[in-house]
Amino acid sequence: MRKRSFAGALGALTLALATTTGAQTAEKRTLTLAGAKKIAAAAAAEARRSGEGGVIAVVDEGGNLMYLERLDGTFPAGANVSIGKARTAALFKKPTAAFEEVIRNGRTPMVALSDFTPLQGGVPIELDGAVIGAVGVSGAASQQRDEAVAKAGAAVIR
Numbered sequence: 001m002r003k004r005s006f007a008g009a010l011g012a013l014t015l016a017l018a019t020t021t022g023a024q025t026a027e028k029r030t031l032t033l034a035g036a037k038k039i040a041a042a043a044a045a046e047a048r049r050s051g052e053g054g055v056i057a058v059v060d061e062g063g064n065l066m067y068l069e070r071l072d073g074t075f076p077a078g079a080n081v082s083i084g085k086a087r088t089a090a091l092f093k094k095p096t097a098a099f100e101e102v103i104r105n106g107r108t109p110m111v112a113l114s115d116f117t118p119l120q121g122g123v124p125i126e127l128d129g130a131v132i133g134a135v136g137v138s139g140a141a142s143q144q145r146d147e148a149v150a151k152a153g154a155a156v157i158r
Contacts, residue, residue, distance in 0.1 A: 031060050031125065031133040035157060036067035039125065039135050043153030044069055047140055054140040054149055055082040058125075060133045063087035071139075078139035084117030085146075086136030089124045093131045096122035097147055121146030123154045132157070 036058040047054040053074035058067045065083055085096050092099070099118035103110055110118060120143040122136040137150040 029127050029130065029132060031058075031066065031157075033066060036133070038156050039153040040067050040069045042156045043135060043137060043149050044071060046152035047071060047137075047145075047149045050141065050145065052140045052145060052149070053078075054137050054146070055079045056149070056153060057082040057086040057136045058133060058153070059083070059086040059090050059136070061090055061131055063090045063134075066133070074139040081117065081119065081138035082121070082136040084115070084136065085119055085122030085138060085150075086134045087115065087122075088117045088134075089122030089136060090131065090134035093124055095124065095147070096120055096136070097143075100143075119143065119146075121150055123147065123150040125154045125157050127157055 039058050040056045043056045048071070053071045055068065055070045055074050055078035057065060057079070059065055063086070068079060068083070070079055088096050088099065096118055097120040099110060100120050103118055110116070121138055122134055124131045125133040125135060135150045135153045137146040140146045140149050
């Protein structure tokens, strides 16, 4: 009799642990390298369509660089700037244009944040309502074109 109740208790404990463990995990969609390359290709096509250069950086949701493409003729520092824009957009989950505007309107202490690039041209990449990464562009004809090129890249993920 004692053996049976132990087996029953062990079964109940196993079921409870399995239920609890399942509740502690979640399915999560992430950006793949193939997706990052697809984003960069769409952004590069938009830049080339207008005869512009640019550096396109694609990062994952944690701001880690996944892919970088520097179009011919783009200034070398554009690589670091585009990575900074992408990281900022991913980590804050909003376009970098919002930060440029906030700072322009007087919230200058924000520039003291480390690893923060509040320049227009960084756009989050969203899938099913969640930010899965970001794309940053630097070196197009203007900051508005940086953002337009980044948006063209981000738009391919739906």
